[in-house]
Amino acid sequence: MRIHFIAIGGSAMHNLALALHDKGYEITGSDDIIYEPSKSRLKAQGLLPPSFGWYPDKIVSDLDAVILGMHAREDNPELLRARKLGLTIYSYPEFLYEQSKNKTRVVIGGSHGKTTITSMILHVLKYHNREVDFMVGAQLEGFDRMVHLTEENDFIVLEGDEYLSSPIDRRPKFHLYQPNIALLSGIAWDHMNVFPTFENYLSQFQIFVDGIVQGGSITYNEEDEAVVQIIENTQNQIRKFPYQTPAYHIEAGQTFLETEEGPLPVHVFGRHNLSNLAGAKWICQQMGIDEDDFYQAISSFTGASKRLxxxxxxxxxxxxxxxxxxxxxxxxxxxxxxxxxxxxxxxxxxxxxxxxxxxxxxxxxxxxxxxxxxxxxxxxxxxxxxxxxxxxxxxxxxxxxxxxxxxxxxxxxxxxxxxxxxxxxxxxxxxxxxxxxxxxxxxxxxxxxxx
Structure with a gap:
């Protein structure tokens, strides 16, 4: 496939470009400015645009798809050209769904904790040599990319961001994934430039839960009143798995998780991170990792980039x-x-x-x-x-x-x-x-x- 990225330099966009390049796709892209580390990473794979700016002549009729990043504007000259030619234009989340519609989609949503929970799940799966596709919003230790896509893997784990999909698609990203297995970590009003009231913001999470594939599941933080309200309001026929902050204690700056096998030292700390850990455990169990194997792996998790x-x-x-x-x-x-x-x-x-x-x-x-x-x-x-x-x-x-x-x-x-x-x-x-x-x-x- 030949795919062109409009605004290829973004954190998520350049990782997707690299993942598709690894998959054998022919990738081109444009941007008006690209910062590090995106610039060096694209250059290393021969994907860095030779010059910055927007070039409508890059948009040709035999492109299989154009992927549009949030950084671009509605009047972007490359976008206008793509529309004129009638090319297939995807937002970032739309394309991820297209790549994963035959897989079991695991989507982690919430105002906070979603990057950490997604990172914990991927760490545990990697520890036990379980291959999955994924998209996560931070660079993880032991992972080359924030996006990984294959034809053969059965699962894809997606961080479900509630921000807008693209300049021409004002739906929140996580509305497009249609999860089979979902998690909701917590709700606290954010992005008021897009969601001007808490009620409007809250409704986005209701749409997310209502959009879980029938017969799927929602794992949710029962200590968050807004989350519980969403779960109670849904008419969706799904399985519901509540979780809460596990018991723990701290000794000399070290956090210990209370387990049936005794205290387990962990690198992460704080009630919010231990709540995240409990949610990640439930998701991993639904993906075939039992509790003992989860604890064995999570004890070596040191955290996601820029998250404590x-x-x-x-x-x-x-x-x-x-x-x-x-x-x-x-x-x-x-x-x-x-x-x-x-x-x-x-x-x-x-x-x-x-x-x-x-x-x-x-x-x-x-x-x-x-x-x-x-x-x-x-x-x-x-x-x-x-x-x-x-x-x-x-x-x-x-x-x-x-x-x-x-x-x-x-x-x-x-x-x-x-x-x-x-x-x-x-x-x-x-x-x-x-x-x-x-x-x-x-x-x-x-x-x-x-x-």
Whole structure:
């Protein structure tokens, strides 16, 4: 097959391009800019566009398909040309469904935890040499790609993102997968630029559960009221498997999971991650992995990239990086770090970076999110607010929203850096939560400063 990617440089898009190239497809692509590591990875396989920009002459009538990324716009010249020629145009999730409609589709959904749960499942399956197709939203240790597609594998494991499919398909991605086996980890309002009310956001998850193949199953977090409401409301004839946070204890900074065979040390920590683990166990059991084999494998799971990822430590201090940006994720990650290291000074820093987090009407949802920290810092860029065409934010608005007397607020990268470097380096836990980089903070240099 000959397939052209419009916006090939995205994290998900370039991984799909590489997976299809491995499968023997002829791949071309375009983008107006491509960052690392996508750039080097595409170049290594001969898939990097020779120049950046949009070139309608790349769109020819004998293409079997065009895959359209979210980064492109509706008036993209290559897209307009593809439509004029009547070519088959897929969104990313549409194409994944086409590649997997004869497989058993396992889809992991939820506002939070889906990357970690998907990663746990793939780690366990790989540990026991079970071959499956997959798509996951983070680079995993031991895996070359975030996407893997074959003709022969019976299962495909998909991270079910609720964000939009493409510029011309406004359906959430996870509505398109039609799972046989599904999981719902939790619901907390996110993406308010697309889903302006919680009720509207909630309805997307109802559609997801209602769309499970008849006779399929939903594994769900029974500790989340919104999730339970969705499960109770569905008329879909599916099997229902609830899960909850398992029993555990912590000794000297080490989390132990309580099992029938005794305490099991695990690398991940925090109630939210142990809840994720319980969900992953249920899914693995439905895929043929028994409980003992699951525990044997999960004890070596060190986490997904940027999900409470340990990036450095000294004799007395440790540094973690996390993708957390929504209020529920920030609160869960901060509380987990406090619980894991009760005798250390917890320095929790987050960046208001996404559309929702920078929206003045959404800020109040962050109330109490950083209360578990001894030192709390918030960074945001007024330029980012302007780029997103939002109302300017003031320090007082942020302080009122978080309701935290200890909160320090920064808009200048140099002042934020000076704040960090001025803290006591000993016996501390540093937690950096952001999908951005705090205006260019050099984390490797900070780690070197800690010694």
């Amino acid at each position: 990822e340990k990036i450095g430590e000294t004799e007395t201090s440790v540094v973690y990086k996390d993708f957390a940006h929504s209020p529920s994720k920030v609160a869960a990650t901060t509380h987990a770090s406090r619980e894991q290291f009760p005798d250390k000074t917890l320095v929790a820093c987050m960046e208001l970076h996404t559309y929702s987090s920078l929206n003045e009407t959404f800020l109040s949802h962050y109330r109490g999110a950083l209360d578990a920290a001894d030192v709390a810092g918030v960074f945001y860029s007024p330029e980012s607010v302007a780029i997103k065409k939002l109302s300017p934010l003031s320090e007082s608005q942020i302080r009122d929203a978080f309701r935290n007397d200890k909160l320090k607020i920064f808009t200048d990268p140099d002042q934020f850096k000076h704040f960090l470097y001025g803290l006591d380096k000993e016996n501390s836990v540093y937690l950096f939560m952001s999908s951005g980089n705090y205006g260019g903070l050099d984390l490797p240099a900070f780690l070197k400063h800690l010694g």
